[in-house]
Amino acid sequence: MTVTYFSKSSIIGPSSRYRIFQFLPHLQAAGIDCRVAPLFGEMYFSILAVQSSALRAFLKIPYVFACFLKRLWALLVMGKRDLIVIEGQLFPYAPPLAERLLRWCRYRVAIEMDDAIYLTPGHERKMPALLSMATGAIVGNDRLAAYANQFSSRVCVVPTVVDTERFKPDLTRSTGSSAQNSEAITIVWIGLAYNLKYLNVLAPALRALQPTFHLTLRVVCSQPPYMPGVEIDFRTWDFQREVADLQDATVGVMPLEDTEWARGKCGLKLLQYLAVGIPAVASPVGVNRDIIVDGENGFLAATEQDWYERLDALCRQPQLRARMGQAGRRTVEERYSLAVWGPRLAGVYQTLTENEHLNVVHRAVHGPVSGHHRSTGTR
Structure with missing residues (x-):
């Protein structure tokens, strides 16, 4: 053929x-x-x-x-x-x-x-x-x-x-055994520059969490975002490095506005996070509702308060992160690999x-x- x-x-x-x-x-x-x-x-x-x-x-x-x-x-x-x-x-x-x-x-x-x-x-x-x-x-x-x-x-x-042979957890990384507010927390977002606007959805939650946690937002993109009051770790997207840039993060995020355009998206970044074994928080828009079972393989967050509470829980509880990361990996292996x-x-x-x-x-x-x-x- x-x-x-x-x-x-x-x-x-x-x-x-x-x-x-x-x-x-x-x-x-x-x-x-x-x-x-x-x-x-x-x-x-x-x-x-x-x-x-x-x-x-x-x-x-x-x-x-x-x-x-x-x-x-x-x-x-x-x-x-x-x-x-x-x-x-x-x-x-x-x-x-x-x-x-x-x-x-x-x-x-x-x-x-x-x-x-x-x-x-x-x-x-x-x-x-x-x-x-x-x-x-x-x-x-x-x-x-x-x-x-x-x-x-x-x-x-x-x-x-996603290719689960390429996007896979870093088995050498320790998830930790207890919540430590001094622990470095990396929230990661990966995507194209024209989608940077969606980061405004979770910006208030990140600003509120920073006094409590040593928190950084890692942005893997062609250009950095403008987010005053949020510590940014900007990394230019690179095919050879993109998996590693996700593997050592703490939590992945996929914020969206609830629009017809956003409902048509296919949730790629969400699948990338889950495939490398990190928990994710996503807006309950479009296919995100199909990928995330709230509280099992990640969290859904509809409001600013939701974003704060979900991210706060994952920052404080390494065991929760580990459990959700494992469940997310299974989701991708079974349904989206x-x-x-x-x-x-x-x-x-x-x-x-x-x-x-x-x-x-x-x-x-x-x-x-x-x-x-x-x-x-x-x-």
């Missing part, structure tokens, strides 16, 4: 890295020849980090134009493929002409979404058109599936997952090349898969 995957970016981009690049060995083992054709490379993220908006636009426009030409060439020389998977869209903000041409040429096309791109300006009409013309859709959670199901009769939920989902994604790709309704995907991929379909026939 042959698949071409048109990704948003090279392996440097977290979405593409977790939605396709980490799956390649599993696809190959299943006999699937999957070739990835990225749109943007590392330079794109460097351009986005430029502070001057005028300079950023000056650099971005010719770079994007060159990337579009490269993708157009990739389409022209692609040849026969059993399935084409498009992460989001072929040409951002452009009309879906290329996707229509692929369907006119009788290619089987699957649209993949791991965030609520349909909420962003310029995509309110484009995403319904893409989903309606595609053979099927692969989405990261039930919220996205509910949206895609309005336009596509073949929708499958494949959650974002690459080892579990690698073979399942291969099954999804294989099914999308068949003339069967998506309920076959649900049967073929044994385990906690969500299948969604309309009763309007097959595509």
